[in-house]
Amino acid sequence: MDKFRMLFQHFQSSSESVMNGICLLLAVVTVKLYSSFDFNCPCLARYNALYGLGLLLAPPLALFLCGLLANRQSVVMVEEWRRPAGHRRKDPGIIRYMCSSVLQRALAAPLVWILLALLDGKCFVCAFSNSVDPEKFLDFANMTPSQAIGWSVTLLLIIAAFLARCLRPCFDQTGFLQRRYWSNYVDLEQKLFDETCCEHARDFAHRCVLHFFASMQSELQARGLHRDNACRSPEPPAVPEPPEVLDSGSEKAHLRAISSREQMDHLLSTWYSRKPPLDLAASPGLCGGGLSHRAPTFALGTRLSQHTDV
Amino acid sequence: TMDKFRMIFQFLQSNQESFMNGICGIMALASAQMYSAFDFNCPCLPGYNAAYSAGILLAPPLVLFLLGLVMNNNVSMLAEEWKRPPGRRAKDPAVLRYMFCSMAQRALIAPVVWVAVTLLDGKCFLCAFCTAVPVTALGNGSLAPGLPAPELARLLARVPCPEIYDGDWLLAREVAVRYLRCISQALGWSFVLLTTLLAFVVRSVRPCFTQVAFLKSKYWSHYIDIERKLFDETCTEHAKAFAKVCIQQFFEAMNHDLELGHTHGTLAMAPASAAAPTPPDGAEEEREKLRGITDQGTMNRLLTSWHKCKPPLQLGREEPLLMGNGWAGGGPRPPRKEVATYFSKV
Numbered sequence: 001m002d003k004f005r006m007l008f009q010h011f012q013s014s015s016e017s018v019m020n021g022i023c024l025l026l027a028v029v030t031v032k033l034y035s036s037f038d039f040n041c042p043c044l045a046r047y048n049a050l051y052g053l054g055l056l057l058a059p060p061l062a063l064f065l066c067g068l069l070a071n072r073q074s075v076v077m078v079e080e081w082r083r084p085a086g087h088r089r090k091d092p093g094i095i096r097y098m099c100s101s102v103l104q105r106a107l108a109a110p111l112v113w114i115l116l117a118l119l120d121g122k123c124f125v126c127a128f129s130n131s132v133d134p135e136k137f138l139d140f141a142n143m144t145p146s147q148a149i150g151w152s153v154t155l156l157l158i159i160a161a162f163l164a165r166c167l168r169p170c171f172d173q174t175g176f177l178q179r180r181y182w183s184n185y186v187d188l189e190q191k192l193f194d195e196t197c198c199e200h201a202r203d204f205a206h207r208c209v210l211h212f213f214a215s216m217q218s219e220l221q222a223r224g225l226h227r228d229n230a231c232r233s234p235e236p237p238a239v240p241e242p243p244e245v246l247d248s249g250s251e252k253a254h255l256r257a258i259s260s261r262e263q264m265d266h267l268l269s270t271w272y273s274r275k276p277p278l279d280l281a282a283s284p285g286l287c288g289g290g291l292s293h294r295a296p297t298f299a300l301g302t303r304l305s306q307h308t309d310v
Numbered sequence: 311t312m313d314k315f316r317m318i319f320q321f322l323q324s325n326q327e328s329f330m331n332g333i334c335g336i337m338a339l340a341s342a343q344m345y346s347a348f349d350f351n352c353p354c355l356p357g358y359n360a361a362y363s364a365g366i367l368l369a370p371p372l373v374l375f376l377l378g379l380v381m382n383n384n385v386s387m388l389a390e391e392w393k394r395p396p397g398r399r400a401k402d403p404a405v406l407r408y409m410f411c412s413m414a415q416r417a418l419i420a421p422v423v424w425v426a427v428t429l430l431d432g433k434c435f436l437c438a439f440c441t442a443v444p445v446t447a448l449g450n451g452s453l454a455p456g457l458p459a460p461e462l463a464r465l466l467a468r469v470p471c472p473e474i475y476d477g478d479w480l481l482a483r484e485v486a487v488r489y490l491r492c493i494s495q496a497l498g499w500s501f502v503l504l505t506t507l508l509a510f511v512v513r514s515v516r517p518c519f520t521q522v523a524f525l526k527s528k529y530w531s532h533y534i535d536i537e538r539k540l541f542d543e544t545c546t547e548h549a550k551a552f553a554k555v556c557i558q559q560f561f562e563a564m565n566h567d568l569e570l571g572h573t574h575g576t577l578a579m580a581p582a583s584a585a586a587p588t589p590p591d592g593a594e595e596e597r598e599k600l601r602g603i604t605d606q607g608t609m610n611r612l613l614t615s616w617h618k619c620k621p622p623l624q625l626g627r628e629e630p631l632l633m634g635n636g637w638a639g640g641g642p643r644p645p646r647k648e649v650a651t652y653f654s655k656v
Binding site: 038044047050058065066069074075083197198202205206207210212215216217260261264272 | 331430485491499506509521525526528529530536540541602611621622
């Protein structure tokens, strides 16, 4: 149970490692895909170049899009970019940070494919076989330029990544730390909101079903009283009671005083259109209309008051 | 154990993204594996080639799509929500659309992978279009016009089958095979690119336009799913309690009958009332669980009413079920006070 909780917390807190894992998985899939793909140079005049270059460029593009699709943070980034400002102003630095982290991870699989294709050499040979002088044709000579390019690109990338990692602290480290923190925060907040909604839906459904049974019960009892006949059940008919509550305290907390469809819809549209400020110390005060008078029952929510009385 | 289940439930729900990705990955792998295990067998006859290839390209994806829908538990939920009478709860078409879209998306993965793998492999395309190869450009163009068309078709239809191909004088088999496979692979990669682009556009563009509607639909579709499960759970609980009480009453009655039988002959001082020797401790608890629904007719009415007239999404209302009229969605009283009085009676 504890192990489970720890695992749960781990996934909750380090979405970065989850994303790295997905990135790695996609790279492995790319290698498998390349090795199982049956290269089939057409050996015809115009088709060779098209085929060779197409195979070098189209799959990486598809893999790049897959990398963007598999990464949850890309959706979070677009949501953060397009949301109305509400009570929380938008920071373009955070959006840029998220964008760059998403792009970096999405570029891994395409680069793997391109490097594999270059190191393998078949693409190159197929694409440029037309432009080779047949007299100077040597199998060896044809493979080498491709492999040379492949190895140099690999080396360049590794050096670039190394430099980027080492030199980054020299430039704007504090800004970087802030942006990393807040982009992580945005991601976690979205996850927790979804989780809270699910929890709430569960409790709402529970109350609804119990309420349904109780209505049936009280209706029966009302009819029993009307007809005034001997009751079939052994105990005397009781006054219509509210349904038995298994766990009233925690359920009430879970419901957070939202108990109708209109209120829930309003809550969801407010979450989108007016995100609460990043200020937990602000007293939950009055806000024009909406859920203001229920604000104190929110465990997590905060509302910007017209005049801060902290 | 309730806590543990709640935790698992929360974990799956909160990591639904990774969960769904995992399911998609598994289905893609299964589809690719199925293709590689399948033994493609081109008939190499003029009329049959195209039909066979079209069948292989189109029928399994359809079957996989339907299978994907069938295996999804939520299909019955969608159908139920779609066909139920409105009752006291209006139906929201946006929720239905959301549920259908999310199910269809997951069910489309395996068919797309099948089509992509089929095209990238090339055998199917080769089989279908071998009779359409440009012989004049690829082979001995001078000899082609001399052949009557059916003869040419018969010859070319055998290209996919190396053991019976006898047209090397006209067109080298390897040339035709390479040509067609190259086109097939190009089509395959274009298809893959197109579908990933489409998926990407749909996913990225959605937050720009319909985010609020999306949040609502997502919430209410979860709600409907959970509510259905909880209703089933509550009914099972009720059925258990019903069965227990029924059996207890039966034993009590039997006991009472036996005692009556004994007191006929002797002057036993057994009480005349139908007191069971020792009522089990849990008897009262079980009776309470029945919530006053103690006979078949009432239970049937309850179940009918649940389907025909779903209760409104409004807690804290005391209107009896069958006496309310219309959508009870008028001006809500402040629910906080309602909830307070609700719980204070317990």
